[in-house]
Amino acid sequence: MVVAGCATAPGQGGQGAWAVAEAVPAAQASQPTPAPQPAPLPAQASTVLQESAQLAHYRLANGLEVIVKPDRRAPTAVHMLWVRVGSIDEEDGTSGIAHMLEHMMFKGSAALAPGEFSRRVAELGGQDNAFTNHDYTGYYQQVPASELEAVMALEAERFAHNQWPDEEFTHEVEVVKEERRLRIDDQPRAKLYEQLMAATYLASPERRPVIGWMGDIEQYTAEDVRAFYRQWYQPGNAAVVVVGQVQPQQVLRLAERYYGRIAPGALPARKITAEPPQQGLRRIQLHERAEQPVLLMAYKAPPLKNLAQPTAADWDALALMALAGVLSGYDGARLDRALTRGPRRVADHVDASAQVNGRSGNGLFLLSAIPAQGVPMSKLEEALRRSIRSVAEQGVSEAELARVVTQWAASTIYAQDSMFAQAMDLGTDWIEGWPLHANERLLALLRQVTSAQVQAVARRYFSDAALTVAELVPQAAAPAAAQGTRR
Known part of the structure; x- marks a missing residue:
């Protein structure tokens, strides 16, 4: 998906992502009252974990990591946000909630109306999408390198302030149910693999399908998804990866400007059930x-x-x-x-x-x-x-x-x-x-x-x-x- 110029071009100053809230009024109809947001952090020094002409790796003061690989063969850049949460972090009865949250991340923020994120990326001449599996959830945009700041501003905004009306969730549940029908229920081989995993693992969360069981998709609530977001979408549980015609120090400055102002939060202890030894065919x-x-x-x-x-x-x-x-x-x-x-x-x-x-x-x-x-x-x-x-x-x-x-x-x-x-x-x-x-x-x-x-x-x-x-x-x-x- 793609985003428009809500932020200034790299190196030109301006308000960047934090001007998004002024530039894009959030949808008001049936919008839930947003949870109180922590005050943005003042600028603090980042830690250099690795730095060379080929690859750089930094950690911001709030815990978010930044990985940059210059590739100057084309004037484009890929920007990805990785969150270390997937279906293995779900609880029984909420299978598929990580994937559902991936969908809802496109449905608005404190500054972006539902669907606005992707429309803006498209206006920049880029494309975007997202993916979820057992171990992680990821979001990406591929844009002209000159528009990198714009997508970093937008991604930081929705990562920090995701919110949406209840009716958007109700609609998206039906979208995900249909996705499950098309990808699993109506595909015998995919359904066979799903059942193989359920039989192979008795205790491990890998027994659950990433998209979720249909009964769980139908029963978890909008507030369940919001709680999952608040629980796991923390700077210390995320990394930004940028590959393209970029300079590592430039990307670090942009990351500090937009992602670095997000206050850190505590992460829950991960409780991934160990699989007992199998004792027979x-x-x-x-x-x-x-x-x-x-x-x-x-x-x-x-x-x-x-x-x-x-x-x-x-x-x-x-x-x-x-x-x-x-x-x-x-x-x-x-x-x-x-x-x-x-x-x-x-x-x-x-x-x-x-x-x-x-x-x-x-x-x-x-x-x-x-x-x-x-x-x-x-x-x-x-x-x-x-x-x-x-x-x-x-x-x-x-x-x-x-x-x-x-x-x-x-x-x-x-x-x-x-x-x-x-x-x-x-x-x-x-x-x-x-x-x-x-x-x-x-x-x-x-x-x-x-x-x-x-x-x-x-x-x-x-x-x-x-x-x-x-x-x-x-x-x-x-x-x-x-x-x-x-x-």
């Missing part, structure tokens, strides 16, 4: 109207936590990432050759992924496949198990590992062509608490993974005691209702 089926059956196999795996000094569990997570690459990380990888080619093929599609990062402290190794026409699900499942056993018994070749690392290196390099991708990488590194530019460190560690380590994790983590299987079983469409009246 779990199996579910989803019977839905669908064109093809789908098989998902999720094995519990160790999380990747420490890139600076990896522990034994971290090395196992890295080896599982390498295993996923060997199995399906490039065209003609093991699963592709063994299961989808030739006259005896058993699958139309197959994939492996190691989901080992995230704040919950859990990891999964996921196998997914679509059986070939006429192939029983049991035969496909056995073929996947056999592929893992082959690695456990015979290992993988150094050539396979080298191919995987080459593929990762190429992907890392290609991502640098996109300012948005660079900003996403920096933001997720900050969310995880990893070093900035963790991809470079991760690639260096993956180069050190050996065939013996990959063979060891194939032996250690693929038992039925750690496995949850989900099957999508296609159902025939119900007969159409008879038309007219039978006489």
Whole structure:
């Protein structure tokens, strides 16, 4: 989405974001009485955490962090606000509330009418949007670099003073319900994955869908969402990431001017329930109207936590990432050759992924496949198990590992062509608490993974005691209702 010139251009002074309230009257109809706002902070010195020509990292006096990466290949800039709150921070009965708040952040502030934020970004020649997942919520604008101050002013305004009429919330609930229907309820594969997560995790908040269960979306209130905002949208729980044709010190001055005046607030203690050890195979089926059956196999795996000094569990997570690459990380990888080619093929599609990062402290190794026409699900499942056993018994070749690392290196390099991708990488590194530019460190560690380590994790983590299987079983469409009246 995009914002208009409510703030002066960089370096020209003026009132900036704090003039927004005068320039844009807030909507008054049915507007709730805003909570008392703390007085803006006086300017205070920021802390330099890292500073070079390639990357700068600062912490403002109120706790908000600022990450800047100059990229002068185009006269544009990506500005992102990351908040370290997602669906794992929700409570039972309010699933999806982090995502709902993401929607409501576009519905007004003390100085912006509903929908005004995006209209203004568009007038600046930019675009904007937002995203929510288990670990975080993010907001971004991509604009001409000359308009960076304007979007920083606007984002700081809504971050500090989000408010909206109750009728905006009532309307947006219906929007989110329809979003859930379109993305989950009417998409059998997405619904299967949702149910796989619910079966895989008994206690961890990862069992809840990010968009929320429909019953929760229908029952939480506008005040519930406002309370969630007040609880988590604090400067000490947020970071601003800017990538583009910018100077780090210039961005820092703008951040101090707009975000630095937001008073800090206390954050609640995070209470993320630990998942108890799984003690046996779990199996579910989803019977839905669908064109093809789908098989998902999720094995519990160790999380990747420490890139600076990896522990034994971290090395196992890295080896599982390498295993996923060997199995399906490039065209003609093991699963592709063994299961989808030739006259005896058993699958139309197959994939492996190691989901080992995230704040919950859990990891999964996921196998997914679509059986070939006429192939029983049991035969496909056995073929996947056999592929893992082959690695456990015979290992993988150094050539396979080298191919995987080459593929990762190429992907890392290609991502640098996109300012948005660079900003996403920096933001997720900050969310995880990893070093900035963790991809470079991760690639260096993956180069050190050996065939013996990959063979060891194939032996250690693929038992039925750690496995949850989900099957999508296609159902025939119900007969159409008879038309007219039978006489």
